[in-house]
Amino acid sequence: MSVFEFPVSRVPDAAEAPSLRWGIAGPGWIAERFAESLALHGSQRVTAVGSRSLDRAQAFAAPRGLRPHGSYESLAADPDVDIVYVATPHTAHRDVALIALGAGRHVLVEKPIGISAAEAHEIADAARSRGLFAAEALWTAFLPSYDVARQLIRGGHLGELSTVLGDYGEYLPPSHRAHDPALAGGPLLDLGIYLLALATDILGEPDRVLGLGSPLANGVNGQLSALLGFPGGAQATLTTTMLGFTPAQLTVVGTEAALTFDGPFNSPGGLTVRTADGEAHRWEGTPGDHVAGLHFQAAAVARAIAAGQTEVAERPLHLSILALRVADELRRQAAIVYPGE
Secondary structure (H helix, E strand, C coil), X not given: CCCXXXXXXXXXXXXXXXXXXEEEECCCHHHHHHHHHHHHCCCCEEEEEECCCHHHHHHHHHHHCCEEECCHHHHHHCCCCCEEEECXXXXXXXXXXXXXXXXXXXXXXXXXXXXXXXXHHHHHHHHHHHCCCEEEECHHHHCHHHHHHHHHXXXXXXXXXXXXXXXXXCECCCCCHHHCHHHCCCCHHHHHHHHHHHHHHHHCCCCEEEEEEEECCCCCEEEEEEEEECCCCCEEEEEEECECCCCCXXXXXXXXXXXXXXXXXXXXXXXXEEECCCCEEEECCCCCCHHHHCHHHHHHHHHHHHCCCCCCCCCCHHHHHHHHHHHHHHHHHHCCCCCCC
């Protein structure tokens, strides 16, 4: 039986990170989980919440002891807010992030950081021009399991990389915002962005992009598949859908071994490495949901800001822009047009 040694996760204890005062923009589903994760883990403090609706902000704030704001401008001007977590629908990410940056606040923007590479560039440029921190809240990139996988991949333990295979599908009912064309609907920005983000993080920038989409009756894309080709011959085959649940696994294939993330691959969990002799080896990560995992990104952001950095090593802005550049090309091929384009 072959021996395969997994590296130790380098993710520090979230409780050891410096504490920031967080303002949440957009009191929705992901904001609820972010606030709960920070309350249960680590040292970060949510102090305020903002919404275009003061009633919604107050409903979110009251049980959590937060200050409610009836506009994003008011939230960004709050003197007890160090950083704004942008948790609005995708189509508002750029505008809310720019409001916060304009008020001198750092930003962590829910994935995707914008609905296009151009929007991501705007946020990056605004942050850099002001010397402020900005990052995309792609929580997977900050998890201990991904750090272990990153060390295996970048350390050459899988050999020469040839393939990334990934799927991510969930059933999103017609009432979900993903079915709304005015909110950049479809699975690409909610689910598929994870596939594009990790594939490009692992293999780099593709030089060939082939996409196939399936529009629904309302014009929103229901599912999308992508074949990406990379310099040197590596490929990625990716499929996302909002029409039903899939295994949600991601496999990275190399000449020496293949690494598979437990499904759902974007959440905390375990890893399986199958070496070239056919033997399977396990890294037993603890499965978890957003509440169990969102605090890792907040702690990483706090450490970076305390060190005077304006980006995080786990998810630098150029990678966020790259993933959206690929998404833009897939949308072009599938004739997917978002609001304002």
